[in-house]
Amino acid sequence: MTKILALDTSTDACSVAINVDGEIHEDFVVAPQDHTRRLLPMVDHLLSKSSLALRDVDAIAFTHGPGSFTGLRICVGIVQGLAFGANLPVIGVSTLEIMAMSAQRLLGLAAGTPILPVLDARMGEVYWALYRLVASESRPDCLLVDQVSPPEDLVSQFEQSNLYLVGGGCPVLDQDQMKHFGVSCQAQFYPHAYDLARLAPELLASGHTQSALDANPVYIRNEVSWEKRRRIRSQ
Amino acid sequence: MRVLGIESSCDETGVAVYDSDAGLIAHHLYSQVKLHADYGGVVPELASRDHIRKTLPMIQRVLRDSGSEPADIDGVAFTLGPGLVGALMVGSCIGRSLAYAWGVPAVGVHHMEGHLLAPMLEENPPSFPFVALLVSGGHTQLMRVDGIGQYELLGESLDDAAGEAFDKAAKMLDLDYPGGPQIAKLASRGTERFKFPRPMTDRPGLDFSFSGLKTYTLNTIAEHAGPDGLPDDQTMADIAYAFQDAVVDTLLIKCRRAVEQTGLKALIMAGGVSANQSLREKLQKVMAKKGVQVYYPRPEFCVDNGAMIAFAGCQRLLAGQTEDLGISVKARWPLTSLPALAG
Numbered sequence: 237m238t239k240i241l242a243l244d245t246s247t248d249a250c251s252v253a254i255n256v257d258g259e260i261h262e263d264f265v266v267a268p269q270d271h272t273r274r275l276l277p278m279v280d281h282l283l284s285k286s287s288l289a290l291r292d293v294d295a296i297a298f299t300h301g302p303g304s305f306t307g308l309r310i311c312v313g314i315v316q317g318l319a320f321g322a323n324l325p326v327i328g329v330s331t332l333e334i335m336a337m338s339a340q341r342l343l344g345l346a347a348g349t350p351i352l353p354v355l356d357a358r359m360g361e362v363y364w365a366l367y368r369l370v371a372s373e374s375r376p377d378c379l380l381v382d383q384v385s386p387p388e389d390l391v392s393q394f395e396q397s398n399l400y401l402v403g404g405g406c407p408v409l410d411q412d413q414m415k416h417f418g419v420s421c422q423a424q425f426y427p428h429a430y431d432l433a434r435l436a437p438e439l440l441a442s443g444h445t446q447s448a449l450d451a452n453p454v455y456i457r458n459e460v461s462w463e464k465r466r467r468i469r470s471q
Numbered sequence: 472m473r474v475l476g477i478e479s480s481c482d483e484t485g486v487a488v489y490d491s492d493a494g495l496i497a498h499h500l501y502s503q504v505k506l507h508a509d510y511g512g513v514v515p516e517l518a519s520r521d522h523i524r525k526t527l528p529m530i531q532r533v534l535r536d537s538g539s540e541p542a543d544i545d546g547v548a549f550t551l552g553p554g555l556v557g558a559l560m561v562g563s564c565i566g567r568s569l570a571y572a573w574g575v576p577a578v579g580v581h582h583m584e585g586h587l588l589a590p591m592l593e594e595n596p597p598s599f600p601f602v603a604l605l606v607s608g609g610h611t612q613l614m615r616v617d618g619i620g621q622y623e624l625l626g627e628s629l630d631d632a633a634g635e636a637f638d639k640a641a642k643m644l645d646l647d648y649p650g651g652p653q654i655a656k657l658a659s660r661g662t663e664r665f666k667f668p669r670p671m672t673d674r675p676g677l678d679f680s681f682s683g684l685k686t687y688t689l690n691t692i693a694e695h696a697g698p699d700g701l702p703d704d705q706t707m708a709d710i711a712y713a714f715q716d717a718v719v720d721t722l723l724i725k726c727r728r729a730v731e732q733t734g735l736k737a738l739i740m741a742g743g744v745s746a747n748q749s750l751r752e753k754l755q756k757v758m759a760k761k762g763v764q765v766y767y768p769r770p771e772f773c774v775d776n777g778a779m780i781a782f783a784g785c786q787r788l789l790a791g792q793t794e795d796l797g798i799s800v801k802a803r804w805p806l807t808s809l810p811a812l813a814g
Contacts, residue, residue: 272560273797276568280796290572305516306557309523313564316527321541321572449527455520465511468645468699 238440241279241293241318242433245271245311246303246331247355247404249426252278253433254286254293261286262430271310279318290322295445297436299427300328301454302355302363302382308453319448326451327439329432331355332403336367336376337431339402343422347371350379350397352417354405357384362405363456364390375435384456391416472545472789475530475569476781479522479562480554480582481608482506482513485777486529488537488544489785495592497537498778500771501525508647512638519557526565533777541573548784551579551794552801553609559800567798576793578784583610583806585779586741588619589768592782597737597766602729604722606750607742608634608649611722612806613677613729616739619786620811625729626677633718634744636681640688640714644707654711655747661712662705665691669717672724677732679725681718688714719750723757730763739766746773786812 240255250271253262263278283290298315301308319326335353339345347369355363366380380393387409394417401421406414414421439445473496478485487498503521507513534541549566552559563579570577587603590596602625603614611628631639634651641650646657667687670680691710695702702710730738738758744750745767758765772778790812 272564273799276571276796276798280571305519306560309519309557309561310564312523313526313561314568316523317565317568317570318572320527320530321569449531451527452524453520464509465642468701 238437239288239293240295240297240433240436240440241283242297242429242436243275243279243311243315244299244331244334244427244429244432245275245307246299246301247307247426250274250278251429252282253429254282254288255433255437256286256288260430260433262428262433264428264430266426271307275310275314290318293322293324295325295327295436295440297327297329297432297439298451299331299334299432300452301331302357302384302456303331305453305455308455312451312453316448316451319451324448325445326448327436327445328451328454329435329439330365330382331427332363332365332382333367333376333378334427334432334435335403335425336369337435338428339400339422339425340369340372340376341431342428345369345400350399351376352399352401354401354403354408356405356408357457360408361386362390362408364405366399375438382456387413472785473539473543474546474548474781474785474788475534475544476777476784477526477530477547477549477562477566478582478585478775478777478780479526479558480550480552481558481775482518483775484522484525484529485775485780486526486533487777487781488533488539489778489781491785491789495778495782497533498776499529499533499536500776501529504649511642511648513555515555515557518555519561522558522561526562530565530569544573544575546570546575546784546788547573547577548580548780548788549577550582550585550780552582552804554582554802556800556802563798563800567794567796571796576788578787578792579794580780580784580787581804581806581809584809585783587614587616587739588783588786589741589772589779590739590766592772592778593766593768597739597764600735601737601739602726602733602735604726604738604740605742606633606722606740606744608632608638610742611679611681613725614806615733615735618811620809622807622809624807625732626679626725628679628681630680630682631685633679633681633722634742636684636718637744639685643689643692644711645701651744651747654715655749657708657711658715661708661710663712664709665713667713667717669721669724672721677725677729679721684714684717715749719747719753722750723753726754727757727761730758730761736762737764737766741768741773743774746770
């Protein structure tokens with residue numbers, strides 16, 4: 237029996253899911269700026285609903301990013317504490333991949349659909365990646381890995397094409413840029429821990445685990461854009 | 472009771488284990504000062520990114536150093552505020568979830584209460600009641616302290632905190648962040664050439680104001696500036712001396728008034744600025760004349776640290792105070808709003 241605890245707070249949504257041998261329960265809420273208050277009570281609630289103690293779990297899965305910097309650290313911080321305290325391995329997964337899986341399940345998209353999850357990266361840019369959906373129980377194929385770019389660069393990557401856009405990054409694209417993709421987008425779309433809990437047993441089985449000490453956000457945007465001070469005299 | 476304490480409210484990551492019987496048994500501090508120096512101040516996003524990398528490995532190390540197994544830890548304390556929201560969230564999330572995983576209570580600690588109680592980690596701790604001078608980059612306050620959580624605000628800065636004034640003056644003098652140690656170093660080569668004002672000492676009351684000193688510093692620099700906009704090296708040192716002297720003297724005058732007003736015979740000083748050597752020496756001298764005993768933490772516990780959080784948290788946990796599973800960090804949080812501990 238594989239038991240997974242899965243957490244996501246990388247967007248305005250906050251969700252926790254537990255997978256007990258294929259049976260998945262999820263608690264999902266859209267609660268901007270309220271993740272620290274919500275997340276741990278949700279974990280506790282789901283565990284007790286499943287009659288599980290934290291130490292009964294085999295691994296803790298989390299979305300490592302991209303996403304809101306603060307949101308990612310809330311999730312990673314909680315996961316570090318839980319996993320270190322209960323001596324459990326952790327599994328970090330791309331937020332964008334989970335969005336692709338959530339879209340497949342919730343929007344009923346067919347296998348073979350190319351899907352472009354996009355998140356608002358601020359500063360007029362988007363985080364994005366390209367996946368192709370495969371059979372609904374499997375991991376989508378990653379065609380282009382997680383990256384950050386201005387919308388015009390994203391558009392220039394593709395010929396006129398029928399890609400399915402999902403996620404809070406859609407409004408960053410203007411109307412012409414949206415038309416380029418030819419398919420309406422789902423901006424009000426969030427990653428769900430349900431799908432993380434769905435994916436994690438496969439990753440656990442294949443050894444894609446880390447120690448809690450190595451659990452860290454994957455920000456994608458790492459360049460330091462803060463202005464350094466200028467010294468007048470060298471010392 | 473053995474408590475793990477975590478501090479991450481600004482630019483230091485501090486972790487410690489305090490035991491109510493054995494005292495402080497392990498502590499470790501990681502300062503991000505070098506990380507922020509290039510920017511002339513703390514960059515919140517960089518601070519948070521560093522905390523999330525450093526905190527858990529430091530917890531592992533401190534547990535090992537203290538010879539503690541997880542089962543030996545009876546509670547977890549973490550700084551809940553005040554401070555940088557993103558930075559506070561890191562330590563709070565890790566601390567709260569770790570306590571949950573261990574099945575022990577957790578408590579969110581007020582950062583300034585940590586500072587205020589830090590002198591109690593020393594061999595000859597003060598006993599209540601006493602006057603406390605809290606001087607850091609974010610706070611300049613005089614408190615009457617009758618017990619843990621029994622705080623009466625006597626006076627505070629109406630604008631910049633003393634530490635903030637040091638930082639700003641340091642920037643004007645082309646010195647690195649944090650400004651306190653830099654100004655003190657430069658001032659050690661300075662002479663009594665300038666006399667800066669002692670703000671708000673010409674009227675009664677225990678409030679402070681340091682923003683005028685900043686302007687005075689800027690004007691003095693401009694009056695003596697050379698082609699690159701800065702005075703010659705000796706003048707710079709003289710300005711640093713005059714600035715430090717004015718801040719120290721202002722703090723001394725208000726401390727003297729506070730002990731006169733309260734009639735208390737003990738004064739503690741804590742917070743980053745309390746590491747200033749000139750302030751320590753002069754305060755000691757002034758208070759000795761009045762028969763007042765001065766207490767302060769060892770220099771490493773004047774700056775932010777985990778030991779003070781573990782200690783303050785332990786006191787509150789012993790009194791039965793605990794934190795819910797939901798975490799609400801507090802960027803602003805008046806010290807006087809804390810509940811008093813019985814006894």
